[in-house]
Amino acid sequence: MLQQGRAFDLLGFGLADSHLQMVALGDAGGELARRVEISLSARFNGPGFTAVDVRPVEKQRHLYNTLTYDLRQVVHHRIHSVDPYFEGSNLPDLLGLRLTGRYTRELVRRKLPRLHDDELLQILGLSCLEPADGPLERIVEAGAAAICLPRTGLTGCSIEVIRVRRAIIEVVGSRLTTMQVASLLGVHRTTVSRLRKEPANEAYVDAIRLQLGLWRAKPMVAGRG
Helix, strand or coil: CHHHHHHHCEEEEEEECCEEEEEECCCCHHHHHHHHHHHHHHHHCCCCCCCCCCCCCCCHHHHHHHHHHHHCHHHHCCCCCCCCCCCCECHHHHCCCCCCCHHHHHHHHHHCCCCCHHHHHHHHCCCCCCCCCCCHHHHHHHHHHHCCCCCCCCCCCCHHHHHHHHHHHHHHCCCCCHHHHHHHHCCCHHHHHHHHCCCCCHHHHHHHHHHHHHHHHCHHHCCCC
16 A cells, blocks of 8 residues: 555555555546555455445545544454554554655645644554653564564565664664674674664654554554564
């Protein structure tokens, strides 16, 4: 959704079980749906999709109601326990918890300036969200969640993975030795030493700390992969 939605000015989406709703700017909703269908079919080789239902959004209030309704899909379909962190939507991106869809946060701020973080937090079931620096045993999980990767670890050498590793080093600070950080990240200690000399991307640091803060506030699925 987030990969395909960038070119179509995606504002938001919500996936609940086999039901997907999304809202985007412009008049190419059908084409966005087609590309999402192709992408999902290629990834998961699942059954076919029913015909898309494209409806115009006519007023500002309608846009607000549509977006917030889409974000609440797991609540409407009573499967909140399956996705308590709303990761099947772009709510984490709108709150700075995830970076993959941060373009949607910028679009929503521009098109719905009165939709504030406190309302988004209410959808998440929180009154506030405070960043945290631990526990350290979940910090790699937090880094992976911040860039839409499986929480089993960070692999590869993509720019995003490198930035997350550097951000993790920043959050860990002096609490672990270089060897311990290397073991945590699954890299050589020379990699840790080299990364420490580079500046950390603050958006990645903030996302990791917010993920840890979220899990502290809603610890019901600790350790989920």
